[in-house]
Amino acid sequence: MAKLSARSIGILCLIVTSVGWGLNWPAMKILLREWPPLFARGTAGMTAAIIIAAIAARAGQTLAVPRGQAGRLCISAAINVFAWMGFSTLSMRWLSAGQGALLVYTMPVWATLLASAFLGERLTTKAICGLVLCIAGVGILFGDQGLSLGIDKLPGILFALGAAWLFALGTIVIKPTAMPPLSSVAWQLAIGCLPMIVLGVLFEHPQLSALSPAGAAVMVYMTIVPMGVCYISWFAALRRLPPATxxxxxxxxxxxxxxxxxxxxxxxxxxxxxxxxxxxxxGIALALRRPA
Known part of the structure; x- marks a missing residue:
C-alpha cells in the first residue's frame, strides 16, 4: 500500500509539472509583447531562485556549496538554465508557442543519441525510428513554409533545437552536484538567470513601465508555477518514480x-x-521505450 501511495503521489506531481510547464508557453508569448525575452525570463528565474532558497533553508537544507562543486554547479546552470530557458524563450521571437514547445521537447530523443555517443549505450532500432518520426513531425509542422522558412523561422528553430540539444547533453555528461535538491535548484536558477538579466539590460533595454497588469500576472504565474512549483514537484516525482516513467x-x-x-x-x-x-x-515515446 505504501508503494502504491508513493507512486500515486509521484504521478500527481508529474501531472502538475507537465501542465504547469505546458501552460507557460502561451504565457511567455503573452509576456513577450511587453518585455523582452532574456530580461523577462531572467527576472522570473531569479525571483524563483530566492523563493526556493528560502524554502530550502526553512526545510533545513544547507545552501553552502560543497568544496570542489562550484565549477560543476556553474556548468550545470549554464546548460540547464541559461541555455534551456534562455534559448527556448528566444525561439519564440520567431516561432509560435506551439511550434517552440514541440521542438524543445524533442530533448529525450537527443539524449538517447548522445547517450550512445558519450556513454557507449547501444543505439537501438527503436531510437533510430523515434528520431525519424520526430523529424517527420517537424517536417509536417513547417513543411508548408517553403523558402520563407530560412528567413522567418530558421533562427527560432535553431534556438529551440539548441536548447533541446544542450539540455540533453547536460543530462548525459554532467553528474549531479552533491547538494540537497532544493538548494541545487536555487543555485542553478540564480547562476543561470543572472546573465540573462545582465544581457537583457545591456542589449534589450526593457521598459519597466511597459508591463501591464496582465503582464504582471503572467510574471507572477511564471515565477511561482513553472519555475517554483513545477521544479519542486519534478524533483518530488523523481524521488518516487523511475526516471524513464x-x-x-x-x-x-x-x-x-x-x-x-x-x-x-x-x-x-x-x-x-x-x-x-x-x-x-x-517518436519520443519510441526512443524512450526500454526493453522489458
Whole structure:
C-alpha cells in the first residue's frame, strides 16, 4: 500500500509539472509583447531562485556549496538554465508557442543519441525510428513554409533545437552536484538567470513601465508555477518514480502547450498540428521505450 501511495503521489506531481510547464508557453508569448525575452525570463528565474532558497533553508537544507562543486554547479546552470530557458524563450521571437514547445521537447530523443555517443549505450532500432518520426513531425509542422522558412523561422528553430540539444547533453555528461535538491535548484536558477538579466539590460533595454497588469500576472504565474512549483514537484516525482516513467510523462507538456496556445492565443490547431504532434510524440515515446 505504501508503494502504491508513493507512486500515486509521484504521478500527481508529474501531472502538475507537465501542465504547469505546458501552460507557460502561451504565457511567455503573452509576456513577450511587453518585455523582452532574456530580461523577462531572467527576472522570473531569479525571483524563483530566492523563493526556493528560502524554502530550502526553512526545510533545513544547507545552501553552502560543497568544496570542489562550484565549477560543476556553474556548468550545470549554464546548460540547464541559461541555455534551456534562455534559448527556448528566444525561439519564440520567431516561432509560435506551439511550434517552440514541440521542438524543445524533442530533448529525450537527443539524449538517447548522445547517450550512445558519450556513454557507449547501444543505439537501438527503436531510437533510430523515434528520431525519424520526430523529424517527420517537424517536417509536417513547417513543411508548408517553403523558402520563407530560412528567413522567418530558421533562427527560432535553431534556438529551440539548441536548447533541446544542450539540455540533453547536460543530462548525459554532467553528474549531479552533491547538494540537497532544493538548494541545487536555487543555485542553478540564480547562476543561470543572472546573465540573462545582465544581457537583457545591456542589449534589450526593457521598459519597466511597459508591463501591464496582465503582464504582471503572467510574471507572477511564471515565477511561482513553472519555475517554483513545477521544479519542486519534478524533483518530488523523481524521488518516487523511475526516471524513464518521469521522462515519458513530460510528453504531456507539448500537448498542453499546443492546445493552450490555440485557446488563449488563437494559434492554428488543425490537421497539420495534430499530425505533427502525433509523429513527434510517438517518436519520443519510441526512443524512450526500454526493453522489458
Amino acid at each position: 518521469a521522462s515519458m510523462a513530460t510528453l504531456m507538456t507539448p500537448i498542453v502547450g499546443v492546445v493552450a496556445a490555440a485557446i488563449s492565443l488563437g494559434e492554428p490547431l488543425g490537421f497539420k498540428e495534430f499530425a505533427a504532434l502525433s509523429f513527434t510524440i510517438a
